[in-house]
Amino acid sequence: MEFNCRQKTANCPIFAPVNLFSSVKSILVKDLIIEFRNRYVLGGILLYVFSSVLVIYFALQYNNSIQELSPVVWSVLFWLIILFSSVNAIANSFFREPEGRFFYYYWLISPQALILAKLCYNFIFTLGLSLLTFGIFSLMVNDPVVNYPVFLITIVLGGTGYSFLFTTMSAIASRAGNNATLMAVLGFPLVIPLIIFLTKLSAAAIASPGFTEETVKNIWMLLAFNIVQPTLALILFPYIWRD
Amino acid sequence: MNWLYTKWWKWLSAVLLFYVVIGSYMVPLSPGISKIGPLSFSPDSIYTFTISGYHTHFKDPGVGKIQFWFKSGNDYFQAKDLNILSANTGEVKFGIGSNQQDSLKTNNFDIIGNDDIDGTFALREGVTLIKASKVDSSSTVNATTGPVEVVHNKHQFLAFPYREILYESIRNTFFHVPMWFVMTALVFFSLVCSVIYLTKGNSLYDVFAHQSIVAALLFGICGLATGMVWAKNTWGHYWVNDPKLNGAAVGVMIYFAYLVLRGSITDEIKRARIAAAYNIFSLVIFALFIYIIPRLTDSLHPGNGGNPAFSKYDLDSSLRMFFYPASIGWILLGFWIFSILTRLELIKQKQEL
Missing domain, CATH: 2.60.40.10 (Immunoglobulins)
Structure with a gap:
């Protein structure tokens, strides 16, 4: 905290914050404003989702009709689209910042504030992305979900897991020369446990109404992953960030 | 630091492994x-x-x-x-x-x-x-049950247990299973070294963490190879959908990614710090994955999903006589390889200076 500038300066675009909560809030607001002003990034990601769904839609055409998807195949395709689009979206969160700006942040805020802000921002973004993907997917392909509460919980937990994991990986990859391939190489082995539980849960949401014991167990597992990941990110980010 | 250069535990490893290799080929299977x-x-x-x-x-x-x-x-x-x-x-x-x-x-x-x-x-x-549809009362055939009296219940010589499906391949227990023990030991050693590096900043611990991952990968690949040969001969395929196999594959992938990450950063201090952070992050997620998922789903491996554990009755005294020395011997060999890699790296660093 000794690095925080404790007074408002004229040329400081961010309201010079002193505590964690307000620094998180100002970084988050800054990121949202940049996202809103650079609408082409947002538009690019939306187009990415839409065209992936379209590719799947056309690939499923066989004998002039759309093939029925089994619950497992449906959820695998759904979570893969979200996986790739969220990797692309989150890769921007650290790569977008110019090299010098991190030095500037370094004087202003604690590393925990920065990573918390990035986690929150990517969480909001991925959640929106997942809901949007679900919308387009159900519109174009089909919507076999019968158990909406379980499915919504799955989307929230899945979006959280993806965003937390890839934010950390993006932070690491951005320090290793802004390499997007590296981010996929680092993140994909770690995303496998998430994918396993997400496909199980969404297949359960398609197959049966109501909460079975298995479903509750899988939800607890995802929650455990989603608690462990940001905790580790908070502990390790100061070491990643420091130059 | 000195333990890298002491000799007695390397001799111990060589003696134990010599005993295990000779024993595993000489001891017959029981009838x-x-x-x-x-x-x-x-x-x-x-x-x-x-x-x-x-x-x-x-x-x-x-x-x-x-x-x-x-x-x-x-x-x-x-x-x-x-x-x-x-x-x-x-x-x-x-x-x-x-x-x-x-x-x-x-x-x-x-x-x-x-x-x-x-x-x-x-x-x-x-x-x-195949049961008869109706009872024939005129039949004279009748099996007799009786008290079982045996003089010798056990095979008279030292022998490994005879198991259907496994047969002679039961000897692979001394090679396949300890590979994973070594990999786990080296990976956790690397985790400890990474934590010490991040708290103390001594670059020696970064060398330790890096080289123990290299040694762990070597044993992970050996574990996959011995496991694949064993799976072909017992389960019928080189690769089966089993949580332990998938976990092993993911583990090997994570540590290859670790090496790729190290290779892509040129600045030494930055590389050490970021690699340490990734090492800690990935190992915790991986440990969560490998220790929890196999317990939730069925596995073909002994000890999971209704299969009896080796320790319950499969691992009898004759196997134990070789399995415990094999585990200790292989773990020591793993650290021996690690010590050679580390010394080589330290010499290289010295030459560059």
């Missing part, structure tokens, strides 16, 4: 029944069953009384008219009355044999009784 024919029979007639033994001593002078039983549930039915053909084959006559068929616990009979040299040996669910 068993490999085959029986016919595989199924009907009530009310006497059948002649040919029993093929494995490593049995039917012709040996000291073999004593050779007996066979057909076991259903807890009932032992004595087989009659034993005719020994060779050291490993014999014929017995056995039949069951249709009036007895309804009192059986199960239609699958275990075959159990006993003699003074081989001790007790068995084939689980070897023959199946």
Whole structure:
């Protein structure tokens, strides 16, 4: 905290914050404003989702009709689209910042504030992305979900897991020369446990109404992953960030 | 630091592994029944069953009384008219009355044999009784149950247990299983080194963390290779969908990614710090993955999903005699390889200065 500038300066675009909560809030607001002003990034990601769904839609055409998807195949395709689009979206969160700006942040805020802000921002973004993907997917392909509460919980937990994991990986990859391939190489082995539980849960949401014991167990597992990941990110980010 | 250069534990590793390699090839498998024919029979007639033994001593002078039983549930039915053909084959006559068929616990009979040299040996669910549709009361065929009296219950020499499916490949226990012990030990050692590096900033611990991952990957690949050969010979395929195999593959992938990450950063201090952070992050997620998921889903491996654990009865005293030295020996060998890699790296760094 000794690095925080404790007074408002004229040329400081961010309201010079002193505590964690307000620094998180100002970084988050800054990121949202940049996202809103650079609408082409947002538009690019939306187009990415839409065209992936379209590719799947056309690939499923066989004998002039759309093939029925089994619950497992449906959820695998759904979570893969979200996986790739969220990797692309989150890769921007650290790569977008110019090299010098991190030095500037370094004087202003604690590393925990920065990573918390990035986690929150990517969480909001991925959640929106997942809901949007679900919308387009159900519109174009089909919507076999019968158990909406379980499915919504799955989307929230899945979006959280993806965003937390890839934010950390993006932070690491951005320090290793802004390499997007590296981010996929680092993140994909770690995303496998998430994918396993997400496909199980969404297949359960398609197959049966109501909460079975298995479903509750899988939800607890995802929650455990989603608690462990940001905790580790908070502990390790100061070491990643420091130059 | 000094322990890298001391010699006694390297000698210990070499001696233990020498003992394990020699022992695992010299110790025979204990007797068993490999085959029986016919595989199924009907009530009310006497059948002649040919029993093929494995490593049995039917012709040996000291073999004593050779007996066979057909076991259903807890009932032992004595087989009659034993005719020994060779050291490993014999014929017995056995039949069951249709009036007895309804009192059986199960239609699958275990075959159990006993003699003074081989001790007790068995084939689980070897023959199946096809029940008659109605009871023939005029039948004279009747199997007798009796108290089982045996002189020697155990094989007289040191031998590894005879298991169906595994057979001679049970020796791979001393090679395949310790590979994963070594990998786990090295990976956790690397985690500790990474934590120490991040708190203390001594670059020696970064070298330790890096080189122990390299050694761990070597053992991970050896573990996959020995496991794949074993799986081909027992389960029928080189790769099966099993949580432990998938976990192992993910683990190896994570550590290759670790090496790629190290390769892509040129600044030494930055590389050390970021690699340490990734090492800690990935290992915690991976540990969560590998220790929890196999417990939630079925595995073909012993000890998971209803399969009996090795330690329950498979790992008997003869296996233990070699398994524990093998584990210690391989772990020491892993750290030996790690110490050589580390010393090489330290010399390289010295030369660059």
